[in-house]
Amino acid sequence: MAEGTTRTATVTPTAGGRGARRPALSPSRASDFKQCPLLYRFRAVDRLPEVPTKAQVRGTLVHSVLEKLFALPREERMPERAKDLLHPTWSELAEECPEWMDLFASGEGEDGADETGAAVGAWLETAGELVDAYFGLEDPRRLEPEACELHVETELSSGVLLRGYIDRIDVAPTGEIRVVDYKTGAAPRQIGEAKAMFQMKFYAVVLWRLRGVVPRQLKLMYLSDGQALAYTPDEPELVRFERTLEAIWQAILRAGKTGDFRPSPSKLCGWCSHQALCPSFGGTPPEYPGWPEPDPGEESALDRAD
Structure with missing residues (x-):
């Protein structure tokens, strides 16, 4: 393990008995902050609502299905069984997010419910295609992951607290880790x-600091086109990446003190939900509410899905 200690994050009790997690x-x-500091502010500080796309919700659905698939006995991990899920x-x-059904609403009228149901059915078929694509990349009957949708959290020796959710961790009998x-x-x-x-490098740093082992492989599985990308990190690279994360966090804290989260226009602006509030598009951000407590680093299910 590289020089420096890693401390496990602690939870501070509140008067109400609930834990107030640190930023x-x-x-x-x-x-988000790397892409555009103002986008980070809108999402983490202002917590402005964003209407998800059908593709984002589909990603959440497919992730949930694959998580449930690995909870089944090996012999049941077949394409038909996965699609039944x-x-x-x-x-x-x-049921958890009823507003997601609004994405499929066809408006009022006698046939509205039928049209909505048809839209959901067609959309579920596209999700099924992604599930089928997964089986073209690997056979889950030959795998027994250590964990799926694993929440990880660790504090670096510099005091930066890292937190996230990992889709899947595989551990070989020899102890080698694949993310x-x-x-x-x-x-x-x-x-x-x-x-x-x-x-993926973020997750690699967290696991390295938690377990003292550099993951052997970081694997991305692109279900939309049936492609996979594998990468092998090394310890010096993770040391450098850790420094990058520390620098990002320090920049966030500096911006948080003053509220100076500046926009950074790019090609990705076309996918942003907050153009109406962005100075780069003639908008005005809401009044800065101050640095949030306790937790501006939380990810949503939609974040984790894609």
């Missing part, structure tokens, strides 16, 4: 892969 850095929020899993997600992440979105490939690899 932390997650891969999604770190990526789609409808009940979607029902659970729609697996499923990708279902349609982001531009070059940009998407750069963001995805940033996320």
Whole structure:
């Protein structure tokens, strides 16, 4: 393990008996700040609502299905069984987030419910195609992951708290670790892969600091086109990346003190939900509410899905 100690994060009790977690850095929020500090502010500080796309919700659904697939006995991890999980899993997600059904609403009228049902059915078929694509990349009957959708959290010796969720961790009998992440979105490939690899190195640093072992492989599985990308990090690279994360967090803290989160226009602005509030597009951000406590680093299920 590289020089420096790693401390396990602690939870501070509150008067109400609930834990108030310290501000932390997650891969999604770190990526937001790198992309555009103002986007980070909108999401982590102002916590402005964002209407998800059908593709984002589909990613959440597929991730949930694959998590449930690995909870089944090996012999049941077949394509048909996985696709049987789609409808009940979607029902659970729609119950938890009923506003997601609005994405499929066809308006009022006698045929509105039927049209909505048809839209959901067609959308579920596209999710089924992604599940089928997964089976083209590996046979889950030959795997027994150590964990799926694992919450990880660790504090670096510098005091930066890292937090995130890992899609899947495989551990070989020899102790070698593989970190697996499923990708279902349609982001531009070059940009998407750069963001995805940033996320994977983040997880590699966290696991290295928690377990003292550098993951042997970081594997991205692109279900939309049936491609896989594998990468082998080394300790010096993770040391450098750790320093990058520390620098990002210090920059966030400096901006947090003053509220100076500046926009950084790029090609990705076309996918941003907050153009109306962005000075780069003639908008005005809301009044800065101050640095949030306790936790501006939390990721949503939609963040983790893609």
